[in-house]
Amino acid sequence: MTQAPTERSRARRLHEKAAYDRASIDAILDAMPLAHVGYVFDGAPVVTPTLQWRMGERIYWHGSSASRTQRKAASAQVCVTVTLTDAMVLARSGLEHSVNYRSVMVFGEATTVTDPAEKAEALRAMMEAMFPGRWDQLRPMTAQELKATAILSLPLTEASAKISTGMPTDPPEDLATPVWAGLLPIHLTMGRPEPDPQLAPGIELPAHALNYRFGQIVKP
């Protein structure tokens, strides 16, 4: 565990579960594309789900250029939170029941990626991390499509992780309670791929679709 980079990224509760090192933070971001991005509109919070991807020192997410959220978020404070639920923790008392999880919160000012070439590169990186080789099989994005896509990014300078693992931590006096205690592990798994009924004839399921696991980055 290292020090929190800023006051607001410092864990107040359960600080023994906190981590501020980039390896811990990157591992969680790379393991779960689903992110919940918090904005403030007219003084009230708005939390929207989206997919995030990491390129080195920054995370990225995208949306429609016509979206109110994407437009208002530029240069505004955001909080991007990514959470994996690993197990339900069944303890001997109600209070000690919990969830084993890994989460990251990233705070900061969102930046809009405006350069079309940089936008195309970021989208390519997003797809390559999930489906290696797929980007080059698609027709190139048109200028209009790139224009319609808004990409936001946030540096990882103000980020913290929280990692909860292990068995329930009942106090000694509760251990003899005659109730089952332990972990119920939660996994993300993939079902059988479902081809589009309009698929052109003779197209086989590619390795990048067969091997895809939600939350598993393919390292180049």
Add this chain to the structure above:
Amino acid sequence: MTQAPTERSRARRLHEKAAYDRASIDAILDAMPLAHVGYVFDGAPVVTPTLQWRMGERIYWHGSSASRTQRKAASAQVCVTVTLTDAMVLARSGLEHSVNYRSVMVFGEATTVTDPAEKAEALRAMMEAMFPGRWDQLRPMTAQELKATAILSLPLTEASAKISTGMPTDPPEDLATPVWAGLLPIHLTMGRPEPDPQLAPGIELPAHALNYRFGQIVKP
């Protein structure tokens, strides 16, 4: 599809995917306990993961009474967002790639549950929905434990759902592109229960642990 209850809960983008009826909203809330709650602290957004549960017309979540988040959230505007990812959608162009998902956003002013009996009843309801019969096997919560637990709730009056399903919607001119298209379904599954090494002797795995599915409410 019905009408949005308020302006901020109205879907601006992809409004054909929006739903405002309680049946659609309840089904999503009941299918995914993980929620991301957005607060505004010092003018900036903070998004924290937590488990939510529904009791009729309201959703609830809990935390430590000592938590800054729980204390500051009382009577403040919050946004609770719940998201299920159902499939990756592989299309013929980068732009048409998407995710099939179900999400709910609930806006409003959070209320603190203060009455100890009401708190105990809410916690009991949370556990019964996940692990029927378990609450009565545990020792009763102490007054101190109840005091240490802060419960927040939010009415479902200002809520909206967004549901994205089905195959990619490529335009006709892209359909002949020689690339695989279709769905890669994502599931939440449970691993084998792991008993606590400190489990008292002679305690069998109960049905409520064996049958538990994350995101599956047990209807009484």
